[in-house]
Amino acid sequence: xxxxxxxxxxxxxxxxxxxxxxxxxxxxxxxxxxxxxxxxxxxxxxxxxxxxxxxxxxxxxxxxxxxxxxxxxxxxxxxxxxxxxxxxxxxxxxxxxxxxxxxxxxxxxxxxxxxxxxxxxxxxxxxxxxxxxxxxxxxxxxxxxxxxxxxxxxxxxxxxxxxxxxxxxxxxxxxxxxxxxxxxxxxxxxxxxxxxxxxxxxxxxxxxxxxxxxxxxxxxxxxxxxxxxxxxxxxxxxxxxxxxxxxxxxxxxxxxxxxxxxxxxxxxxxxxxxxxxxxxxxxxxxxxxxxxxxxxxxxxxxxxxxxxxxxxxxxxxxxxxxxxxxxxxxxxxxxxxxxxxxxxxxxxxxxxxxxxxxxxxxxxxxxxxxxxxxxxxxxxxxxxxxxxxxxxxxxxxxxxxxxxxxxxxxxxxxxxxxxxxxxxxxxxxxxxxxxxxxxxxxxxxx
Amino acid sequence: xxxxxxxxxxxxxxxxxxxxxxxxxxxxxxxxxxxxxxxxxxxxxxxxxxxxxxxxxxxxxxxxxxxxxxxxxxxxxxxxxxxxxxxxxxxxxxxxxxxxxxxxxxxxxxxxxxxxxxxxxxxxxxxxxxxxxxxxxxxxxxxxxxxxxxxxxxxxxxxxxxxxxxxxxxxxxxxxxxxxxxxxxxxxxxxxxxxxxxxxxxxxxxxxxxxxxxxxxxxxxxxxxxxxxxxxxxxxxxxxxxxxxxxxxxxxxxxxxxxxxxxxxxxxxxxxxxxxxxxxxxxxxxxxxxxxxxxxxxxxxxxxxxxxxxxxxxxxxxxxxxxxxxxxxxxxxxxxxxxxxxxxxxxxxxxxxxxxxxxxxxxxxxxxxxxxxxxxxxxxxxxxxxxxxxxxxxxxxxxxxxxxxxxxxxxxxxxxxxxxxxxxxxxxxxxxxxxxxxxxxxxxxx
Numbered sequence: 001x002x003x004x005x006x007x008x009x010x011x012x013x014x015x016x017x018x019x020x021x022x023x024x025x026x027x028x029x030x031x032x033x034x035x036x037x038x039x040x041x042x043x044x045x046x047x048x049x050x051x052x053x054x055x056x057x058x059x060x061x062x063x064x065x066x067x068x069x070x071x072x073x074x075x076x077x078x079x080x081x082x083x084x085x086x087x088x089x090x091x092x093x094x095x096x097x098x099x100x101x102x103x104x105x106x107x108x109x110x111x112x113x114x115x116x117x118x119x120x121x122x123x124x125x126x127x128x129x130x131x132x133x134x135x136x137x138x139x140x141x142x143x144x145x146x147x148x149x150x151x152x153x154x155x156x157x158x159x160x161x162x163x164x165x166x167x168x169x170x171x172x173x174x175x176x177x178x179x180x181x182x183x184x185x186x187x188x189x190x191x192x193x194x195x196x197x198x199x200x201x202x203x204x205x206x207x208x209x210x211x212x213x214x215x216x217x218x219x220x221x222x223x224x225x226x227x228x229x230x231x232x233x234x235x236x237x238x239x240x241x242x243x244x245x246x247x248x249x250x251x252x253x254x255x256x257x258x259x260x261x262x263x264x265x266x267x268x269x270x271x272x273x274x275x276x277x278x279x280x281x282x283x284x285x286x287x288x289x290x291x292x293x294x295x296x297x298x299x300x301x302x303x304x305x306x307x308x309x310x311x312x313x314x315x316x317x318x319x320x321x322x323x324x325x326x327x328x329x330x331x332x333x334x335x336x337x338x339x340x341x342x343x344x345x346x347x348x349x350x351x352x353x354x355x356x357x358x359x360x361x362x363x364x365x366x367x368x369x370x371x372x373x374x375x376x377x378x379x380x381x382x383x384x385x386x387x388x389x390x391x392x393x394x395x396x397x398x399x400x401x402x403x404x405x406x407x408x409x410x411x412x413x414x415x416x417x418x419x420x421x422x423x424x425x426x427x428x429x430x431x432x433x434x435x436x437x438x439x440x441x442x443x444x445x446x
Numbered sequence: 447x448x449x450x451x452x453x454x455x456x457x458x459x460x461x462x463x464x465x466x467x468x469x470x471x472x473x474x475x476x477x478x479x480x481x482x483x484x485x486x487x488x489x490x491x492x493x494x495x496x497x498x499x500x501x502x503x504x505x506x507x508x509x510x511x512x513x514x515x516x517x518x519x520x521x522x523x524x525x526x527x528x529x530x531x532x533x534x535x536x537x538x539x540x541x542x543x544x545x546x547x548x549x550x551x552x553x554x555x556x557x558x559x560x561x562x563x564x565x566x567x568x569x570x571x572x573x574x575x576x577x578x579x580x581x582x583x584x585x586x587x588x589x590x591x592x593x594x595x596x597x598x599x600x601x602x603x604x605x606x607x608x609x610x611x612x613x614x615x616x617x618x619x620x621x622x623x624x625x626x627x628x629x630x631x632x633x634x635x636x637x638x639x640x641x642x643x644x645x646x647x648x649x650x651x652x653x654x655x656x657x658x659x660x661x662x663x664x665x666x667x668x669x670x671x672x673x674x675x676x677x678x679x680x681x682x683x684x685x686x687x688x689x690x691x692x693x694x695x696x697x698x699x700x701x702x703x704x705x706x707x708x709x710x711x712x713x714x715x716x717x718x719x720x721x722x723x724x725x726x727x728x729x730x731x732x733x734x735x736x737x738x739x740x741x742x743x744x745x746x747x748x749x750x751x752x753x754x755x756x757x758x759x760x761x762x763x764x765x766x767x768x769x770x771x772x773x774x775x776x777x778x779x780x781x782x783x784x785x786x787x788x789x790x791x792x793x794x795x796x797x798x799x800x801x802x803x804x805x806x807x808x809x810x811x812x813x814x815x816x817x818x819x820x821x822x823x824x825x826x827x828x829x830x831x832x833x834x835x836x837x838x839x840x841x842x843x844x845x846x847x848x849x850x851x852x853x854x855x856x857x858x859x860x861x862x863x864x865x866x867x868x869x870x871x872x873x874x875x876x877x878x879x880x881x882x883x884x885x886x887x888x889x890x891x892x
Contacts, residue, residue: 010621014495038485043620046492049460174489175456 006030006040013047021060028064032163038170045167045176053181058223059230061181065189066231068163072139072194074110077147080286081108082234084278085191086202087210087220088120090358091245094202095123095153096259097267097275098282100311103150104302105279107286110142110152112194116367116375119208119358121252124155125367129253129333129377133321145318150311154319160193184223188231198234198285201225202278205433206243208354214239214433221436229438236281237436238444240274241429244352244387247271251366251380251401253332260326263309270386270431277432277444292435292445333377339408340396347421349385349397356418357381360411364402376403388428391421452476452486459493467506474510478609484616491613491622499627504669505676507627511635512677514609518585518640520556523593526732527554528680530724531637532648533656533666534566536804537691540648541569541599542705543713543721544728546757549596550748551725553732556588556598558640562813562821565654565804567698570601571813575699575779575823579767591764596757600765606639630669634677644680644731647671648724651879652689654800660685660879667882675884682727683882684890686720687875690798690833693717697812697826697847699778706772709755716832716877723878723890738881738891781824785854786842793867795831795843802864803827806857810848822849834874837867 004026013019027044030036053061074081082102086092099109113135116122124135137145137154146152164186171177191199201224204210205217221237228235247268249258261267262275280295289295302308313323325331361367365376382399385391397419400411432444450472459465473490476482499507520527528548532538545555559581562568570581583591583600592598610632617623637645647670650656651663667683674681693714695704707713708721726741735741748754759769771777807813811822828845831837843865846857878890 007619007621010492014492014621038483039488039616040620042485043488043492043622046456046460046489047496047621050493050496170485173453174486175453175460175493176489 006036010040010044010047013044013051016051018054018057021064024057024060024064028061028068028163031166032068041167042170042174042176045171045174045182048181049176049179055223055226055230058181058185059227062185062188062192062227063231065161065163065167065185066192069160069193070158071160072112072142072158074143074146074195077108077143079106079108080198080288081110081146081196082282082286083111083191083194083196083199084109084202084282085187085199087204089204089242089246090120090208090354090361091247091250091255092120092204093126093247093249093255093259093271094275094278096126096256096312097262097271098279099151099153100263100308100315101275101279101299101302102282102286103311104307105283105288105298107283107288108146108150109282110146110194110196112156113153114155118367118369119355119362121250121255121358121361121367123153125375125377126252126255127153127321129256130316130321130325131331133316134319137319145315149315149318151315161189164189180219180223184220184227188224188227192228192231192233196233198236199228200278200281200285201228201235201237202274203237203239204242205239206241206354208245208358209242218434218436218441222441225436225438234285234287235438236285238277238281239433239436240277241431241433242354243429245354245357245383246274248383248386249380250357250361251364252375252377253334254380254382254401256325256332257329260309260312263303263312265303268386270428273431277435281435335376335378335401335403337400337402337405337408339400339402339405341398341400341412341415342394342396343391343421344393344416345421346393347391347423348425349387349389349391349419350422350424350426351420352383352387353418356414360414360418363407363411363414364400379403388426390425452482456486456490456493459490459497462497464500464503467510470503470506470510474507474514474609477612478514487613488616488620488622491617491620491628494627495622495625501669501672501676504627504631505673508631508634508638508673509677511607511609511613511631512638515606515639516604517606518558518588518604520589520592520641523554523589525552525554526644526734527556527592527642528644528646528728528732529557529637529640529642530555530646530648530728531633533633533650535650535688535692536566536654536800536807537693537696537701538566538650539572539693539695539701539705539717540721540724542572542702542758543708543717544725545597545599546709546754546761547721547725547745547748548728548732549757550753551729551734551744553729553734554592554596555728556592556640556642558602559599560601564813564815565801565808567696567701567804567807567813569599571821571823572698572701573599573767575702576762576767576771577777579762580765583765591761595761595764597761607635610635626665626669630666630673634670634673638674638677638679642679645674646724646727646731647674647681647683648720649683649685650688651685652687652800654691654804655688664880664882664887668887671882671884680731680733681884682731684723684727685879685882686723687877687879688800689875691800691803691829692720694829694832695826696803696807697810698821698823699780700826700828700847702771702778703775706755706758706775709749709758711749714832716874719877723881727881779823781822781847781849783848783851783854785846785848785851787844787846787858787861788840788842789837789867790839790862791867792839793837793869794871795833795835795837795865796868796870796872797866798829798833799864802860806860806864809853809857809860810846825849834872836871
């Protein structure tokens with residue numbers, strides 16, 4: 001490899017030039033090995049932040065970061081494997097619904113997920129509310145569960161993408177977090193380390209999302225889709241709404257129950273709409289259908305026939321959980337106190353601030369403030385009313401599930417601020433705004 | 447002081463906002479104390495490099511850097527004290543001429559100078575070619591020499607501007623050197639640490655200068671003048687030419703001799719032109735005259751009367767040098783070998799590349815490549831011909847002064863490339879292009 005010089009390389013990016021693949025290898029490799037110091041990398045990150053990167057550079061950066069650590073092979077597992085990633089939202093339990101759906105249609109769905117911190121819940125925490133459930137699989141176990149059941153969801157055990165850990169820690173303290181190329185490469189380097197055939201990205205937009213405007217969400221979505229396709233993975237993105245919590249349930253076991261309800265074809269409309277769109281995109285990415293318009297009937301059949309629920313049962317069993325929770329929700333943790341928050345006056349629900357609800361969920365014990373906080377798996381909220389619904393004075397809007405009564409007055413006060421009741425009937429928003437494939441943005445539904 | 451947060455502060459500059467004085471105090475202070483790490487400062491420096499700083503910020507940065515270490519008081523020395531700084535050139539011995547001139551006109555001229563490294567010679571090295579001369583003065587000795595003789599030139603002994611040392615070392619390895627606000631604050635923080643009443647800045651432009659174009663030189667000059675005046679020092683700048691070496695002599699003792707010749711009113715025209723302009727500006731800055739146009743006759747008188755040369759003699763004596771060198775140049779070191787470089791053909795001198803001559807001077811032993819190289823004080827070049835002069839075939843253009851004959855063929859070959867002889871008579875360039883005071887750029891002569 002040619003011998004590059006770090007100040008020269010920083011200078012090139014500082015002056016708005018693009019870095020070659022070899023130059024990116026040089027600095028990522030040198031940084032991970034500790035031969036390039038933090039202070040040179042932070043200067044480079046700031047130059048990248050301000051000057052940007054072209055799509056080819058971002059794709060190279062992502063792949064080089066991915067190769068800085070272990071990757072997880074799925075070789076030996078039959079069929080096509082499609083991962084799914086969401087940029088995070090409140091009440092987002094889409095993974096539990098789409099994985100069984102697509103598995104029932106012949107596309108395998110392996111996912112490596114994380115725990116919750118702050119206002120968004122964690123997929124692993126939700127699964128751990130199922131008695132016995134094991135999220136710690138080594139790669140042989142991952143392949144085994146995936147082969148046997150068609151899906152698999154576990155935590156990160158292998159030392160994947162050490163470059164991202166080191167770079168992210170530095171970005172966090174040098175004001176270089178909110179950079180599209182750096183955000184996109186960080187997300188995708190971790191996703192691509194799981195060697196699937198393709199990937200579907202659910203990019204959330206709205207008040208409760210990381211990308212609040214649809215414009216920002218679309219820019220991120222395009223960047224992610226471009227990186228995936230340049231890496232040779234069939235990648236499709238969707239922009240979906242995250243203004244109010246998704247579905248009616250927010251909280252760990254409450255969300256597992258709601259997911260099972262969806263698999264029984266009796267889930268809330270907004271959650272079903274997003275789940276069917278994501279599952280359709282996964283079938284297209286997995287080439288189980290030629291076009292998104294053909295996916296719907298296959299998915300409906302997997303749902304109606306109960307095959308998707310069967311997949312979910314066998315998945316729980318394969319990861320040491322108690323599959324009887326699918327039939328008897330009382331086997332899941334539940335809170336001793338259930339208190340209704342009722343409407344003070346008649347009107348319509350105009351807004352439910354997703355971010356505030358996520359934060360209140362932590363307050364209720366369902367999430368973490370610090371990484372080692374304990375979780376109350378039964379705690380959370382169940383919304384009887386959602387945006388656009390009429391409500392009578394005194395009628396329950398949401399039930400609070402919590403372990404004790406002490407915090408209830410405080411939570412109610414905060415709910416009053418988070419839930420807007422007014423006189424105008426807000427039309428319910430379209431949940432799925434568009435989808436993005438390698439050819440660009442497309443309308444939804446197709 | 448309010449408690450600032452370094453990532454927030456970096457973010458503000460990253461987004462093109464300006465930093466308050468208190469914010470600059472926070473990071474300079476924290477960095478010098480070692481509580482703010484290199485990697486945060488390098489990210490901030492890159493943001494400053496790309497986003498720039500407004501004049502108020504640069505002035506604050508400079509003053510805060512200056513206050514990071516010791517300052518040198520001149521309290522107790524009578525009269526007004528005006529420093530002079532040059533951005534560096536080849537054959538630049540202006541300090542030795544202007545300090546006695548203005549001292550003879552009643553304005554005291556104290557200067558803290560450096561040694562040579564690379565293609566520009568060092569003021570201290572030139573002075574040390576005078577037998578016995580001492581450049582190491584403590585601040586009491588500085589005041590004493592200044593009070594007694596009206597001038598003083600010595601090296602930096604006190605721990606001035608530690609912030610600049612630390613920041614400069616970091617800039618050097620993070621591609622953040624060539625930034626106007628950072629260059630200007632680095633220069634001025636060190637100059638302002640000597641607590642004079644004012645300052646004259648000789649900003650060089652041309653092939654042998656740091657700022658090659660007049661536009662860049664003017665931008666730097668304006669920044670420096672603005673910083674000085676905002677710090678409450680009367681500051682004036684000049685843009686002067688540095689395409690060919692200044693004067694006829696390049697090399698340590700050769701330049702001392704030429705300076706004495708100037709003080710005897712028989713120096714070369716270009717050097718005299720620059721020296722008279724700089725001295726005039728110093729008299730204006732020191733308020734010895736109301737306007738530059740009034741300075742000339744005072745300076746001519748100091749020169750013609752021999753008072754300036756007397757000041758120089760007593761200055762040499764006060765700093766332990768042998769003042770008899772002013773009358774007997776053989777008391778100065780001289781090289782054993784003197785070899786002429788002659789014109790190969792008849793014509794006119796079209797160009798003498800100042801930078802190449804500076805580099806060849808190091809080759810001849812008169813300068814340093816590394817900081818601990820020994821210097822041959824007698825070595826250097828004496829130009830019989832300068833740009834615009836006619837020359838006959840075989841006529842000497844320059845005499846090489848050197849300790850041995852070995853390097854002569856190589857030096858001659860390089861001189862052939864550095865000195866252009868052609869058929870067109872290049873008009874001699876105006877040495878002083880303009881001056882810059884707090885009201886902006888002005889034409890010269892006034």
